[in-house]
Amino acid sequence: xxxxxxxxxxxxVSAVRMKTAIVFMAMLLILxxxxxxxxxxxxTAIGRVQSxxxxxxxxxxxxxSMLTIVVACYTLSSDVKHKRxxxxxxxxxRRFEFVIGKALGVILLDLLLLAVFSGVIxxxxxxxxxxxxxxxEELVRLKNEFFTARASLKRTIDEQALEKQTDDVYKExxxxxQLDESRSRESVMAELRNAAKYNMYAAGPGGTVLWExxxxxxxxxNESLFIRFKFNAAQTPADKSLYGVWYVGxxxxxxxxxxxxxxxxxxIPRKDVVGTMREFEVPADAVAADGYLAVxxxxxxxxxxxxxxxxxxxxxxxxxxxxxxxxxISAVLIMFARLVFLACLGVSLSTWVGFPVAILCSLTIFxxxxxxxFVVQSFDYLGQNLTIFYSxxxxxxxWLLPKFDQNYNVxxxxxxxxxxxxxxxxxxxxVLLLKSLILxxxxxxxxxxxxxxxVVI
Amino acid sequence: MVSEKSQFAVETFGLxxxxxxxxxxxxxxxxxxLNLKVNRNEVFGLLGPNGSGKTTVIKMLLGLLHPTKGRALxxxxxxxxxxxxxxxxxxxxxxxxxxYLNARETLDxxxxxxxxxxxxxxxxxxxxxDMVGLAGMASRPIGxxxxxxxxxxxxAQALIxxxxxxxxxxxxxxxxxxGTKQIKDLIVELAKRGKTVLLCSHLLADAEEVCDRxxxxxxxxxxxxxxxxxxxxxTNKRQITTGVLTEDTLQKIRSIVEKHGSEFEVSEPMQRLExxxxxxxxxxxxxxxxxxxxxxxxxxxxxxxxAAVSDVLDRLVSAKVETQKQTEIKKAVETIxxxxxxxxxxxxxxxxxxxxxxxxxxxxKPVPDTQKSENIKKNILDExxxxxxxxEDEKNG
Numbered sequence: 001x002x003x004x005x006x007x008x009x010x011x012x013v014s015a016v017r018m019k020t021a022i023v024f025m026a027m028l029l030i031l032x033x034x035x036x037x038x039x040x041x042x043x044t045a046i047g048r049v050q051s052x053x054x055x056x057x058x059x060x061x062x063x064x065s066m067l068t069i070v071v072a073c074y075t076l077s078s079d080v081k082h083k084r085x086x087x088x089x090x091x092x093x094r095r096f097e098f099v100i101g102k103a104l105g106v107i108l109l110d111l112l113l114l115a116v117f118s119g120v121i122x123x124x125x126x127x128x129x130x131x132x133x134x135x136x137e138e139l140v141r142l143k144n145e146f147f148t149a150r151a152s153l154k155r156t157i158d159e160q161a162l163e164k165q166t167d168d169v170y171k172e173x174x175x176x177x178q179l180d181e182s183r184s185r186e187s188v189m190a191e192l193r194n195a196a197k198y199n200m201y202a203a204g205p206g207g208t209v210l211w212e213x214x215x216x217x218x219x220x221x222n223e224s225l226f227i228r229f230k231f232n233a234a235q236t237p238a239d240k241s242l243y244g245v246w247y248v249g250x251x252x253x254x255x256x257x258x259x260x261x262x263x264x265x266x267x268i269p270r271k272d273v274v275g276t277m278r279e280f281e282v283p284a285d286a287v288a289a290d291g292y293l294a295v296x297x298x299x300x301x302x303x304x305x306x307x308x309x310x311x312x313x314x315x316x317x318x319x320x321x322x323x324x325x326x327x328x329i330s331a332v333l334i335m336f337a338r339l340v341f342l343a344c345l346g347v348s349l350s351t352w353v354g355f356p357v358a359i360l361c362s363l364t365i366f367x368x369x370x371x372x373x374f375v376v377q378s379f380d381y382l383g384q385n386l387t388i389f390y391s392x393x394x395x396x397x398x399w400l401l402p403k404f405d406q407n408y409n410v411x412x413x414x415x416x417x418x419x420x421x422x423x424x425x426x427x428x429x430x431v432l433l434l435k436s437l438i439l440x441x442x443x444x445x446x447x448x449x450x451x452x453x454x455v456v457i
Numbered sequence: 458m459v460s461e462k463s464q465f466a467v468e469t470f471g472l473x474x475x476x477x478x479x480x481x482x483x484x485x486x487x488x489x490x491l492n493l494k495v496n497r498n499e500v501f502g503l504l505g506p507n508g509s510g511k512t513t514v515i516k517m518l519l520g521l522l523h524p525t526k527g528r529a530l531x532x533x534x535x536x537x538x539x540x541x542x543x544x545x546x547x548x549x550x551x552x553x554x555x556x557y558l559n560a561r562e563t564l565d566x567x568x569x570x571x572x573x574x575x576x577x578x579x580x581x582x583x584x585x586x587d588m589v590g591l592a593g594m595a596s597r598p599i600g601x602x603x604x605x606x607x608x609x610x611x612x613a614q615a616l617i618x619x620x621x622x623x624x625x626x627x628x629x630x631x632x633x634x635x636g637t638k639q640i641k642d643l644i645v646e647l648a649k650r651g652k653t654v655l656l657c658s659h660l661l662a663d664a665e666e667v668c669d670r671x672x673x674x675x676x677x678x679x680x681x682x683x684x685x686x687x688x689x690x691x692t693n694k695r696q697i698t699t700g701v702l703t704e705d706t707l708q709k710i711r712s713i714v715e716k717h718g719s720e721f722e723v724s725e726p727m728q729r730l731e732x733x734x735x736x737x738x739x740x741x742x743x744x745x746x747x748x749x750x751x752x753x754x755x756x757x758x759x760x761x762x763x764a765a766v767s768d769v770l771d772r773l774v775s776a777k778v779e780t781q782k783q784t785e786i787k788k789a790v791e792t793i794x795x796x797x798x799x800x801x802x803x804x805x806x807x808x809x810x811x812x813x814x815x816x817x818x819x820x821x822k823p824v825p826d827t828q829k830s831e832n833i834k835k836n837i838l839d840e841x842x843x844x845x846x847x848x849e850d851e852k853n854g
Contacts (some may be wrong), residue, residue: 006569010555017557017598083553087614090519090547091570092539453521 004094015071019110024067028117032056036124037131046146047140049128050415056121061335064113065366068339072106072346073358076444081354085452096444099367101349103440107341114339118332122325149419150226151325153293153317157197161178175361180235201315202308206301211315215291218284219320225282225335226318227295233274242307243300245269246280250288251296263288277313285320293317319418330420331410337429341402342366344436348443352450369402376401400435464614464620466653467495467518474513474677487513488677490527495655500648502664503657505674511657514674515626518655519547532622543571546620548626550657552611556600556716558609563599578617581773587614588643588769590636606632612640619773622653629663634734638838641667642766650770665689689844698726 015021039046076099079085089095129142169192173179179188203209218225225248233242249265266286287293293344295317299307309315343367349358368375368383379390379398408428413420477484480850488510495501502546503511516522518529520536534541554563561582568578586592589609599607608631615623625644629637644654644667658664664671665685672682681688702710707723 002572003570006566010558010566013562014555014557083549083551084555086519086521086549086553087547087567087611088570089521090536090542090545091567091618092543092572093570094539451522453516 002095004104007088007093007098007101008104008108011075011102012108014107015075015109018071019068020066021113024063025113025116028060028063032117032120032124035059036128043128044141045132045134046142047432048132049125049142049146052128053121053414054126054411056124057118057331057335057414060114060117060121061338062260064117064335064339065342067113068106068110068342069359069362069366070104070344071109072343073350073362075106075201075350076102076347077350077353077358078353080350080452083453089452099347099440099443099447103344103347103450106347107340110336110339114332114336118328118335122328130281132426144224144226146417147324148320148417149324150279150318150323150417151217151419151421153211153319155200155211155214155315158202162193162196166196169196189207197311199307201311202306203297203299204306205299207299207306209297209299209307209309211317213291213293213317214294216285216287216293216295216317216319217291217321219322221283221285221287223284223320225281225284225286225293227282228277228316228318229272229297230277230310230314231274231297232308232310233303234308235304236274237305240275241273242303242305243269243271244303244307245298245300245357246346247294247296247298248282249286249294250292251294252288252292302420318418327417327420329413330422330425331414333411333425333430334408334420337432338402338404341432341436341439344439346445348439351443351447365401366404369404371405371433372401373406386389400438402432402435420426464497465494465530465533466497466499467501467529467531467655467691469493469494469514469527469529471530472514472517472524473526474510474517474522477526486677491677491679493672493679495651495653496670498648498651499669500644500654500656500667502668502671503655503674504659504661504664504671507660509674510677511659511674512626513677515624515655515657518624519545543618544621546615546618546623548611548615548623548625548628550630552604552607552612553821554599554610557598559596559598560602561595562588563610564613564617568617571618573618576842581617582772584769585616585770588766588773589613589639605633605636608632609636612643616773620652622655623647624655625658626656626657628656628658634731635738637663638731638735639766643770646766646770 036052039048039052040057041049041051079088079102085098088098090154126147128376129139134142166189170185170189173188201209227246227248231242246268247265248268253261253263253265255380263285264283266282268280268282270280295315297307297309342362346358346362349361353361379394407424410420412418469491472488472493473486474488475484475486491510491514491565494513503514505511509626509665513522516533517524518536529536532541532544536542536545555566558566564582564585565578568582573581583592586595589612591606591609591613594602594606599610604611608628612625612628615625623644625640628640629646632640641663644656647654648667648669654667655666656668670682670684674680691722
């Protein structure tokens with residue numbers, strides 16, 4: 001361990017004294033405060049902090065990724081190129097220890113820089129509402145919609161149950177001979193599936209749409225639940241508004257009678273415009289002790305039309321599940337895992353290729369990671385015809401590619417004040433660390449086998 | 458791998474290295490079927506012109522290159538084994554150091570690689586910096602060092618673990634004469650303390666002074682191998698050194714020698730440039746002239762210098778001097794100072810500058826012109842390729 005540490009320290013010290021690291025640091029230290037003053041977003045207080053956090057973290061993440069790639073690709077390959085390895089690997093250090101030391105040195109540098117700059121961003125974000133005049137109303141909104149970490153509840157469809165249900169219906173149709181002979185099973189099933197889903201999200205006049213959630217854990221019962229919804233009407237009424245009553249609470253209690261009521265059931269009559277996202281607040285004590293929560297929407301018969309909630313974004317319950325600080329740390333940890341991956345990637349590549357090739361590969365992989373969803377989709381599409389060949393060759397390689405986009409874009413969570421769940425954090429960081437380990441193992445293998453001296457005659 | 462203590466510090470078995478191009482074509486044989494045995498506690502010189510395979514051998518010994526065939530044992534084991542590397546000190550052909558670290562940090566880094574604890578590291582680093590004359594520059598980044606100063610740090614790092622086997626690749630390249638002298642003194646001192654030194658060089662004068670045995674390589678093969686005395690002794694010549702003699706006495710001696718049918722030549726022995734240079738610098742040092750370069754320990758006499766190296770080594774090296782070896786090496790060092798006749802310089806200047814040598818009489822039979830110029834050409838060539846022909850010359854008389 002002492003030897004690994006010696007190499008890591010050496011790498012860290014060299015990297016800090018390299019002018020590139022200083023330039024990156026200076027750039028960030030100048031840019032971040034300027035950004036905090038110039039970020040305006042949509043002009044509101046919340047818009048300002050949102051755009052600052054988004055650009056600030058984006059900038060730090062990008063610049064540190066670049067720095068990591070440069071340093072990681074440089075440190076080992078330059079030791080080989082400038083023959084400094086000669087007097088290192090001939091000392092009692094195993095070659096894999098040397099490789100670990102190199103990666104660890106770069107990771108230490110990342111840890112330090114990320115800690116400093118995320119600290120700067122955090123401090124500036126907290127202070128930003130004080131830079132400009134902010135009304136009390138805006139402060140409340142900031143508190144509820146930005147400086148918090150909200151968990152989101154959405155209906156998860158049990159695909160297996162749905163499949164069984166549609167299959168039963170299909171069999172029933174076949175038995176009763178109601179099917180058109182010319183239609184394939186697939187097309188009938190697809191239609192039935194869609195109809196079943198639609199039924200879960202729609203209610204005719206006097207009907208109800210019900211959402212049930214388990215394991216809801218609000219941060220504090222005195223906080224609020226935020227119900228965000230958007231609905232459409234089968235026939236849009238003249239004033240484009242629909243009447244309805246929302247019931248929020250543990251509806252299982254109703255069967256037991258009023259004396260068994262432990263948690264309140266809130267009843268909220270509302271009139272809302274169709275097709276727009278609306279949000280209202282309910283006290284969080286509606287959640288039952290076992291974490292059960294039901295939300296029902298009663299479609300007033302006077303509407304005279306069917307109400308439909310879009311499947312994707314029609315309904316969501318948000319509630320405070322943690323603080324901004326904790327969420328911020330989670331986001332930074334995912335960013336750190338990303339940098340660890342890039343450090344291992346650079347070091348692993350430079351165990352067998354020189355600096356220019358290593359940096360080119362690293363950059364390509366980094367930018368592929370940024371558009372990972374697109375790449376995976378296109379390969380999946382192109383690979384359909386290759387089946388076995390595809391699944392044993394390209395697929396594992398694509399799996400090795402990092403994912404920095406979509407769900408893994410941590411900025412989105414902070415801007416929307418969405419809770420980064422511990423499980424997600426572990427998964428995102430764990431997968432990246434696993435990939436890093438695989439890359440390092442490849443690096444160990446190559447570095448242990450290769451001839452470190454150049455062929456000179 | 459091999460647990461019992463091998464009698465050889467370095468042993469190779471049919472060691473072969475063939476370099477191919479990317480496709481494995483146009484193969485170049487760098488080292489072929491090399492069976493080298495370096496005894497423990499000897500200073501062994503691996504000599505040869507550029508591209509003769511010396512460095513390739515060293516790189517294979519240290520595991521930096523994989524042999525195509527054969528194998529090498531170092532201190533009875535494979536050099537990839539940390540137990541073995543812990544006992545080796547290696548100075549590569551150039552000092553490849555971390556430019557952003559300062560001298561002390563550099564040595565500290567290498568000390569850590571040997572797992573030395575901080576107390577041991579600190580004391581050894583002080584002693585080493587002192588020895589290589591860089592104590593005053595310990596906190597300057599290596600990147601700002603001149604080649605020779607970097608070389609000194611390179612030497613210091615090779616000694617930080619008190620190695621049993623010291624592998625030095627061109628140890629004196631880039632060093633000033635004083636540094637060169639110190640390294641040679643150091644090698645001699647280390648040998649006295651039971652260390653093995655494998656020296657790889659094409660600076661023949663340096664090797665000649667310190668080596669017990671040497672091998673001359675050419676084309677990946679060992680051409681000659683033996684002790685310095687065996688290889689260099691001129692059995693058909695004798696040299697007499699005296700004080701200043703009158704012309705009369707010289708005539709007498711000449712007549713005696715000629716009576717015995719032998720050649721006779723008188724010259725005033727020149728002081729070697731090395732000792733002259735050291736004398737000048739020593740003088741300046743005594744007058745305390747300022748310098749930004751390495752500060753050498755310049756003792757008043759050679760004996761003092763040896764004693765100084767010995768002092769530092771007492772702090773660095775576990776083993777103490779084995780006395781019986783001392784005289785042998787001293788002898789080798791001394792003889793070189795008065796050995797002018799076969800030197801390339803003399804030959805090259807014979808036809809021109811008569812001041813250097815003073816041929817006394819007709820005995821200086823001129824060789825036929827063609828042969829002479831051929832000789833000169835050959836010697837220039839030897840000079841250019843690193844004097845590899847020396848051994849052949851010796852053999853041919």
